[in-house]
Amino acid sequence: MTNTVSRTQVELTNARAKIVGSRDGVLADAIVWLVRTTRVAWSGVAVGWRWLTAVITPLGWSMIAVVVLALVAGYVFGWTEAVVIGWTALAMLLVATVYLAGRNAYRVHLSLPANRVVVGDKAPGEVQMTNPTRRRLAGVRVEVPVGQGLAEFASPSLAGGETHSDVFVVPTTRRGILPIGPVRTVRADPVGLLRREIVWAESLDLFVHPRTIAIPSMSTGFVRDLEGAPTRDLTSSDVSFHALREYVPGDERRNIHWKSTAKTGSYMVRQFEQTRRSHLLVALSLSAADYANEEEFELAVSAAGSLGVRAMQDSRTVAVVASALTPDFAKRTIHSVRRISTVNRGRLLDDLAGVETAETALRMPELAQIASEGAAGTSIAFLICGSTVGPAQLRAAAGHFPLGVDVVAIVCDSGAVPSLRRVTDLSVMTIGFLEDLQKSLAKRMAA
Incomplete structure (x- = not known):
């Protein structure tokens, strides 16, 4: 909400x-x-x-x-x-x-064997041109817009029913959603005074996912669940038996252990260990003021993706949110969060592929405030930001979460030496590379 x-x-x-x-x-x-x-x-x-x-x-x-x-x-x-x-x-x-004048009678088809790749990988694409007529069609120049770039090649003349295919490779140097196409053929006069572009195939989207890394499993939680792990917290109603104690006013009668009551002569009730299951919240700041450079932001997006994917692999309940933007002509600042899809791994990384920083996005303290209000039952909250967010802002962000929520701030400082420190009830984890996230989390879980 x-x-x-x-x-x-x-x-x-x-x-x-x-x-x-x-x-x-x-x-x-x-x-x-x-x-x-x-x-x-x-x-x-x-x-x-x-x-x-x-x-x-x-x-x-x-x-x-x-x-x-x-x-x-x-x-x-x-x-x-x-x-x-x-x-x-x-x-x-x-x-x-x-x-x-006129229109070529080609039949053009654009295809991407894989429309999801990880940043740094190469994505192949194919353009297939077919002559559905009985007469020979003259060769044309074919152009395929690829994001801000352009792939172009010459198609030879085709006889009736003949097909010609060309393969092009899309370099993915940066995370994002790249529009591929639409394919267009170019008609021009011999001198080159005028040219007419004819659009054939529809545009396709290539999702360039952020790089993710395998991280340790996180099983500490707060929400009771039959599949949860027992903790040291005691409760009067659960599935993991702990001990017997004397009855006190307010205890439920169904928990009275009658055999022990008969032996001791006083009412004895069962006591249980509370079982919990992790409910993770990952809050990613999109405010340009929270990052010193673009490398820090890309590291933050990769960290958010790694945490979300790990939670899904553990079958944990996870919510991933990001800062919302205030419209250009709004009279007041809009306080809201953008919810990233957590239906599955692909949808999560698809949404993260399209996030960008903005000057009007909420900063980390405001993002944490709204995120904490809309995520009831959160057990672990990861607040991800850049190196420009100071300790005071991190403490203010962590203060919006209720007691019992384990708050971890992940500060992305490109190239920095990894560190882990405790500030009151807040754990501040600084990472300089994505691999540092794996080591720092393992160190914290061991502690």
Whole structure:
């Protein structure tokens, strides 16, 4: 459940705050409306401009400039040569538009053998082109957008019913969700003045998962469960028998041990060891202010993924949350958390592949406050952040959790020497590499 708590406008750092600050009223709303409308209008102009730049090549723009300058100069100054040059360039542009007419009859299919890879691995993709007609189709240039990059190759002419396949490799140097495609073929005139892109296949998403590592099992818990492990905490109702004691007012009569009562002459009741099962909470900060650089954030995402995967392997109840963002034109800071899917390992890593830092995201103390309110029964809470979060902020974040919850702060400091220290009821674990998480957790579990 997402909780929302309002804060003052002064604390906002979104687009509205940068425009009108903490001011409210008709004038402030009018200014914001004007800015938003201008953005929408400018977006429409940008779409039209992108269409023109996609059709007209740099050589085409040069030819348009020649047409304008030559015709103007020729008719103004009476230069016959300039007039001839201008009309000739215009004729070339008109002829070039003829090459853009029509549509190739190809049948194009884009496929990814694996749409989920770990960062650093190579992901192959395949484009298959088929000529479904009876006539031979001329070869075309094929382009496949890959994120911000572009894979391109030339397809040969195909006879009727013939198929041609090309394989390309996607390098995954950074975690994220890469859109692959849509595949497009390019029609252009021989001179290269104009080009027309024809989109064929739909776009596919390639999920580049963060790197994870195997970590020790975590079995300490708080929620009672028949599959839980016995602890030293005693209770009057459970499944693990501990001892007998004398009856005190308030004990349930069903727990009276009648044979021992008959022997001792006083009421004796059963006492049990409380069994528990781990209920893990992993809170990942997405605030840009909580990290010194991008390497720290990537390390934090990998740590969150490793903890979540380990909990699923142990069949533990786990909740993974991240900071929510405040919209650009919101009047107040929005206090809420983004819940990462924990249905299975794949869904968890898919969601973590798409997380990014933001200036308007909640910082660790606020994230811990909202996360603690929406995660009843939590036994272990992992708070993951970067090196810019100080001890005071970590203590404030841990203070939002009730007594009995084991709070562990994992501070990601790229390249730092790993350390483990105890601050009152809070364990602060500093890791410089992902492998340090495995060693530090094993050390803490042993302690």
